[in-house]
Amino acid sequence: MTSKLNLEKINLLNQAALNLRIDSIKATTASKSGHPTTCMAIADLMSVIFFDFIKYDINTPENPNNDRFILSVGHAAPIIYAAYKNLGVITEKELLTLRDFDSVLEGHPTPRFKYNEAATGSLGQGLGIAVGMAINAKHDKLDYKTYVIIGDGEAAEGSVWEAAELASHYKLDNLIAILNCNRLGQSGESIHGHDVNKFANKFEAFGFKVFIINGHDIQEIYNALSQAQKVQNQPVIIIAKTLKGSGLKEIENKNNYHGKPFKQEELNNIIKELENNFGLKYTEKINHTPYLPEKLNINNLNNNKNVNIKINLEQDINNQLFDKSEKLATRKAFGLALEALGQVNKNIFALDADVQNSTYTEYFAKKYPANFVQCFIAEQNMISVATGLQARGKIPFAATFGAFFTRAFDQIRMAGIGRNALRLCGSHCGVSIGQDGPSQMALEDIAMFRAIPESIVLLGQILTTAKL
Amino acid sequence: MTSKLNLEKINLLNQAALNLRIDSIKATTASKSGHPTTCMAIADLMSVIFFDFIKYDINTPENPNNDRFILSVGHAAPIIYAAYKNLGVITEKELLTLRDFDSVLEGHPTPRFKYNEAATGSLGQGLGIAVGMAINAKHDKLDYKTYVIIGDGEAAEGSVWEAAELASHYKLDNLIAILNCNRLGQSGESIHGHDVNKFANKFEAFGFKVFIINGHDIQEIYNALSQAQKVQNQPVIIIAKTLKGSGLKEIENKNNYHGKPFKQEELNNIIKELENNFGLKYTEKINHTPYLPEKLNINNLNNNKNVNIKINLEQDINNQLFDKSEKLATRKAFGLALEALGQVNKNIFALDADVQNSTYTEYFAKKYPANFVQCFIAEQNMISVATGLQARGKIPFAATFGAFFTRAFDQIRMAGIGRNALRLCGSHCGVSIGQDGPSQMALEDIAMFRAIPESIVLLGQILTTAKL
Structure with missing residues (x-):
């Protein structure tokens, strides 16, 4: 049903996953605050979404047929900016303005950065916003997909289940949610820890098509996203088991690293360790331009x-x-x-x-x-x-x-x-x-x-x- | 596992179910507003809870070991007052002050009526309040049970699932929720209609022991409540399929009867029809005093x-x-x-x-x-x-x-x-x-x-x- 990725593609996606980690770390170290370990947990997911699947007219973020992407776990905002840096949309210098008073790269996403689709950061709201966008696509007969990354901790918010119920009711098969099951919340283990089946049962009961994957396996992520494109009449959730701080052995999957940036003096060693673990060297950007969305019918545009x-x-x-x-x-x-x-x-x-x-x-x-x-x-x-x-x-x-x-x-x-x-x-x-x-x-x-x-x-x- | 109810008990519970319907109708007709059809949907459930199961020192509502009862569907408040009228706590005259400006029998429950455990009426909050009471019982090693009736419509509120998750996390086997699946909301059919299995799947996924029953069959209600007492290490929900307006053939299970009291001039005919359908005559009260709760250890009392x-x-x-x-x-x-x-x-x-x-x-x-x-x-x-x-x-x-x-x-x-x-x-x-x-x-x-x-x-x- 899904194809084996070729080596070139795997290399590119691994390279992106490495770069996204390092750029998230660099940005949060520069701003002396932020949540690098959450970014690292979703780096592989972000790599496959942004550097393969997403269809996006990068020069025209207002294109109504662009795929939409919502980061419901808003505290992982740096990885969005890292993604756009690796796509060549912003420079490294801009990336390092993260959280500066006059920077549009806020600590939690807002549409002041025009590639952000919504303000998030108060947890549990991204899925509902994504439902609104998916309903819009159905209404306007646009074929864009709406991707949304939600957290395991935030799935305790009832609003997530309100959104899940409505997504299922309206048969939003153009909605692809990804649950980052990284076990750890801010102050301790989340309610289900790494028990991905608990989440799977819940979302199945709420009418979702569920895929369970290792969120650090590029091929598994690719397979799930491929299959998600073909699901009909129900929304999709990909439940990804991940490790907070993934890539750095001494901190990954450990408590007490939520919202803690690395120190400037640690940076070189951390980058080296990540490069060693990936067997790759950090690069300035990734040689990839997102696929363009389908051309629009002019009638659709008028609707907007x-x-x-x-x-x-x-x-x-x-x-x-x-x-x-x-x-x-x-x-x-x-x-x-x-x-x-x-x-x-x-x-x-x-x-x-x-x-x-x-x-x-x-x-x-x-x-x-x-x-x-x-x-x-x-x-x-x-x-x-x-x-x-x-x-x-x-x-x-x-x-x-x-x-x-x-x-x-x-x-x-x-x-x-x-x-x-x-x-x-x-x-x-x-x-x-x-x-x-x-x-x-x-x-x-x-x-x-x-x-x-x-x-x-x-x-x-x-x-x-x-x-x- | 459960015993067959004897005829005397069945008669008493049917009598209570009839009286609760008629008293709810009388009260809402007197106040010219309120929700009699919701009361009728839960009348049989209320009968078995209040006139058999609940352990309650009726003269001492502040007794810390009384079973607790929360009506999360607060708009069905009249049936609480009807229950206490049939237990001899309030008079018919008092019942008919429902919704009067200076009456403690408010349109939605508040603790101004001292037998009400909590203010409800904004939907989706009763289960969480019940969780708090059940946690209290565990903490104080009290053996009271907390009963809560929730609605199918209100189960769309995310707060219900927040509460469900915590109830399961804390293994609250002293919590017995009853879901009134009466299909109809205020303005149309609820999201799952009469599909009780949808609710069952959800609550099972959230860690509940689920019983599905016909909410108008006294024996089935009795069986489920009996078994609920014995469940261990998880909360219970009894999903009761009911008919809004149950008892009156021309309105039951029909849309457009939410929150509509009957007219004074219809009252006699309605009471007659209900009596005919039950094969019983309305009585002033029910000859039943709730079983007393276990005696308290004085140390528990000091806690409070x-x-x-x-x-x-x-x-x-x-x-x-x-x-x-x-x-x-x-x-x-x-x-x-x-x-x-x-x-x-x-x-x-x-x-x-x-x-x-x-x-x-x-x-x-x-x-x-x-x-x-x-x-x-x-x-x-x-x-x-x-x-x-x-x-x-x-x-x-x-x-x-x-x-x-x-x-x-x-x-x-x-x-x-x-x-x-x-x-x-x-x-x-x-x-x-x-x-x-x-x-x-x-x-x-x-x-x-x-x-x-x-x-x-x-x-x-x-x-x-x-x-x-």
Whole structure:
């Protein structure tokens, strides 16, 4: 089913795996902080993804048909920058600005570095963002794949399972997750240690096609990624058993090396040891250009243009929606306005967490089912999916009871850091919503949203406000 | 393995199941809002739990060895009140105050009604609270069981899987979860519909002993609950296939009946139809008193006394902890103070989400391992477990990076509604934490915590503050 890699390819991928390790180490040593041992755990996986599989128009990161790559374990950010350095996109000098105050190479990924697809670093959010991107590909009939590396430690976050469930529900066979099972968290062993079968059982139960591999065996990684391309009607996860600090015998798979850069004076010896262990010499870059994605149908491209909603709303809908002499619940006004917006701009998406008949996103859902994402009762993932859609040019409106947005504060916060413009509409807010009681009533949500940089809070009290 | 119920017992449990349905309907009709059809789905389960299995000193709800019961699907609250009415704890008149402004019988459970163990109503939190209570029983060597009813819709919440994972990790064989698989959510079918095997596979993969039953067959419910008592070293879930609106043929298992009370004028006919379908007449109450729990060892009781921490801290530790001439990171001061507190009060617990070496709860963990709960990277569940522990008389300190408390805003909000006094210590906060970047830095957390009623926010800037 899969071919044996030829020696030349294996050499190139090993060379990349060595370079990625050394460049991650160099960058974190220069910045005197960061997580080199996590980078080393995923270096072989990154090598095969970036230096063989990924289809990416390297000169045009905004190409809508580029494969997407999300590093959910955001603290391994240096290895992304190392990959782009080895692809010739950034220089060594730039790489060594990692974590500098004015560098776009932040300690955890943000889209300030334009090859980063999303802000990550608060764990457990990458899979949900990837789900949003994979849904976008299905919607736009684009054939890009979305790759996402998640950690074993972060798989304790419930948001991972919210995302897994939705990926399976929407049969996202264009989503390829890789779980870096490196046994060790920050302060000790993760919940399943190196027991990859525990993870396999969970993801199988959640509807994934599972491959278990040695995450340091180039051929095994290649085989799994090859087979992953062919899976149909279900998402894929490759569970890779890895060693934290892989490549340096005295630290690999040992506790107490999380988030600890090497010292400047150790650097030469470490590089030598890695070179010896690989039987290769470190090189400045790798002689590989990613394969180009399929050419786009011009209709797909049109789907992705950004539109100023407000102007269109005023031009096209104007005041025809509501009878101003009638009283109308603000949430109903919102539902009607959203439905009308669907006509104006086909990039608008509505996302629901099983309350569409309360927030009245059901109007939009009925009229534009292809642009409606039912996220079920999983508000965290609803925000991450919205973030993924927005990153791919869509205009997501996510709605639930205002109170339940508190469930997704961290995801909303991260979308703020990623500068993803989300439209979040919370209903049932105010000083009292009556008989349902405080658990269903939002008031704290204003404090939450106002704390997000660049947020705009609109309180729909009167018809005209709610309409906008 | 299980005995056949005798006719008398079956009659009593059927009578209770009928009464619980009718009383839930009466209460929601009186309040003109609420969720009678969800109550009807779980009426048979509630009957067997409350009128046979539960061991509860009904005159002493504060008895530490009472079995605990958490209704995670908080919108079915009326059936709890109906159960206590049928046990003779409240009158019909009181039952009909459901959802009145000054009634303790709130639309979603809060401990204002003293038989409610926790505030629920924001979905997906009950299992985590139950885990906290089950951990408490193990810690105090109490033999009470913790029962929790969760919904199929709410099982989409990631927090459910965070709790499931921890329950399995701590081998909580004193935890009995019941999943009400009634197919329908609020606005449509839940993600797995009536496919109980999907849920079974998931919970098995998460380490649970699973029983699948017809949730309307008294004997099957009895058998599963009997066997659940005997399971060892793993938590139990009983997956019950049920019908929303069970008992009324024209509405059961049909969409669009979520959260819709019956009209006053329909009431007589509905009661008649239910009586006909059961072949029984509605009665005022059920002639059953719950079995008493085992008598307590006096040492266990002492464990549960409440202590004023502050006074003890000042008396016993005074100023001996720190050398005031030395600079000390506030988080280290916190870690030292928490360790010292462990000596003062054995009810103090510390909870961590795999950052104990950053927040310095590791000092406490090393000295008091039995009072330390490693929650892994699952902040939502860390708060729910703390809530469960606090409800059972413990004094939980949960600590992580301040930024990551945003992950648990909804759980923190619900603990506020439940008036559970939690001590939450967030590190790495302020205007900048330096190179790790904004994803790791808390600033929004102040807005969040200040919005919680009765919260007290202390900002540890100087040694003395951090120490307290």
